[in-house]
Amino acid sequence: xxxxxLLGVALCVASFILITGCDDRPPEFTLQPLPxxxxxxxxxxxxxxxxxxxxxxxxxxxxxxxNANSNIYIIPSAVIDDxxxxxxxxxxxxxxxxxxxxTLKVNRPLIIVAEPQDIEIEAGQMxxxxxxxxxxxxxxxxxxxxxxxxxxxxxxxxxVSAADANHAGSYFCVVNNITNQPVVSRIVAVKIIAQEGEGEGEGEGEGEGEGEGEGEGEGEGEGExxxxxxxxxxxxxxPLPEPLSSFCACYQKVYEAxxxxxxxxxxxxxLFEPNTADVNGSLWIDQRTDxxxxxxxxxxxxxxVIELKLVEIVLKDSEFCLPNGLNHKLLHYAWNYNExxxxxxxxxxxxxxxxxxxxxEEVLAGHMxxxxxxxxxxxxxxxxxxxxxxxxxGMAFIFGDKIPNCRLNLSQYMTFPxxxxxxxxxDGDGYTNSEEFATYGTVPDLxxxxxxxxxxxx
Numbered sequence: 001x002x003x004x005x006l007l008g009v010a011l012c013v014a015s016f017i018l019i020t021g022c023d024d025r026p027p028e029f030t031l032q033p034l035p036x037x038x039x040x041x042x043x044x045x046x047x048x049x050x051x052x053x054x055x056x057x058x059x060x061x062x063x064x065x066x067n068a069n070s071n072i073y074i075i076p077s078a079v080i081d082d083x084x085x086x087x088x089x090x091x092x093x094x095x096x097x098x099x100x101x102x103t104l105k106v107n108r109p110l111i112i113v114a115e116p117q118d119i120e121i122e123a124g125q126m127x128x129x130x131x132x133x134x135x136x137x138x139x140x141x142x143x144x145x146x147x148x149x150x151x152x153x154x155x156x157x158x159x160v161s162a163a164d165a166n167h168a169g170s171y172f173c174v175v176n177n178i179t180n181q182p183v184v185s186r187i188v189a190v191k192i193i194a195q196e197g198e199g200e201g202e203g204e205g206e207g208e209g210e211g212e213g214e215g216e217g218e219g220e221g222e223g224e225x226x227x228x229x230x231x232x233x234x235x236x237x238x239p240l241p242e243p244l245s246s247f248c249a250c251y252q253k254v255y256e257a258x259x260x261x262x263x264x265x266x267x268x269x270x271l272f273e274p275n276t277a278d279v280n281g282s283l284w285i286d287q288r289t290d291x292x293x294x295x296x297x298x299x300x301x302x303x304x305v306i307e308l309k310l311v312e313i314v315l316k317d318s319e320f321c322l323p324n325g326l327n328h329k330l331l332h333y334a335w336n337y338n339e340x341x342x343x344x345x346x347x348x349x350x351x352x353x354x355x356x357x358x359x360x361e362e363v364l365a366g367h368m369x370x371x372x373x374x375x376x377x378x379x380x381x382x383x384x385x386x387x388x389x390x391x392x393x394g395m396a397f398i399f400g401d402k403i404p405n406c407r408l409n410l411s412q413y414m415t416f417p418x419x420x421x422x423x424x425x426x427d428g429d430g431y432t433n434s435e436e437f438a439t440y441g442t443v444p445d446l447x448x449x450x451x452x453x454x455x456x457x458x
Contacts, residue, residue: 026095027053033102039179044075048099054092060084080106109181110135120191129158131173131185132325134333140176145169168192227321234329236318247308248274253359264291277303280391287381308366309448324428326419334414338368353399364392371415427454
């Protein structure tokens with residue numbers, strides 16, 4: 001009996017020495033967790049595996065998750081609060097290792113922020129029904145008239161250029177996105193008033209004058225209804241943190257950043273001098289050469305003084321709202337949403353870039369809201385771009401982590417070129433921003449004020 005006991009102890013000791021003494025290596029991953037983008041309510045599984053692993057601990061945003069001590073971590077029903085960066089920490093007596101970061105994003109269900117309004121117009125006139133939403137893009141719109149689907153009406157705006165009796169009725173819009181949780185707009189009435197027979201002389205003149213006055217009054221009423229509750233429930237806090245209280249202050253901080261860190265790109269910071277900054281026309285960046293080369297030209301609209309100033313006013317004024325759909329709540333939500341996407345798409349060193357170059361994140365987020373232009377990554381280590389989109393991706397190519405291999409899915413971002421691009425119409429008065437700039441652009445503050453005022457136009 002004693003011999004058997006001693007033999008058993010000897011085998012245990014030998015096994016321990018073999019495991020811990022002969023193989024003194026820390027664990028080594030054989031399977032890394034993967035990032036996930038899911039709909040609300042979906043089950044999420046993060047899985048990793050490792051050789052020589054004795055212990056497992058999952059972390060979220062650097063904090064240990066209670067009772068998450070196996071190689072699989074399961075979230076039974078994901079919600080927005082589950083978003084974050086997940087890491088598996090694996091250990092044995094010889095050390096511990098951290099897995100790659102697996103980011104979890106939960107798609108946002110849709111919320112209607114602007115409902116369509118009732119309309120009463122004369123036959124032959126144009127009318128527009130509009131619904132505005134926030135949530136994960138892309139969005140799918142479908143309009144109905146008197147309960148019947150309108151196959152041609154699948155945009156946020158339903159536009160009829162010349163109304164007749166067939167266009168009268170009740171309308172509503174169903175909007176859906178990747179979450180498959182559709183939202184339905186309010187039901188509105190469209191009333192078409194038949195035109196009276198044309199009169200002659202004085203009678204005709206009176207008829208025209210009366211109709212014109214009624215039309216103007218009706219338009220004002222619709223605008224007031226649209227904006228009555230549009231910004232309710234939004235966080236009115238300033239998205240530009242102190243002391244970066246304006247986009248020009250952000251540009252100044254980027255301009256003052258240490259050029260030596262950028263090496264061959266150091267001189268690019270000269271483009272961010274606030275009073276002359278104009279980067280988002282066209283650019284190309286070539287990393288195939290030694291030293292690397294770049295070129296950037298503007299579009300003649302000063303970045304922080306003019307273009308981003310339009311964005312800044314809407315972002316910072318919690319009561320800003322125009323009948324064409326441009327309002328504070330929509331833009332404020334889009335700003336926060338896009339910044340979250342940046343952190344995901346630009347990799348782990350994005351926050352470090354923001355610390356070294358304070359103001360950069362705000363600048364790029366502002367240009368993403370403008371949202372015009374495009375970029376081409378088709379040639380390895382080379383990018384060419386136009387407009388604000390090209391500028392954002394070009395700067396990310398320089399400043400971000402692993403960006404040369406990153407392809408942003410722009411459909412995941414909220415952009416508003418219809419409001420802020422030179423070809424857009426910020427105030428909805430029928431004149432493009434470039435047309436208003438041609439009249440008022442010599443005085444930037446005057447241009448900005450008029451471009452956001454539908455009562456003033458060239």
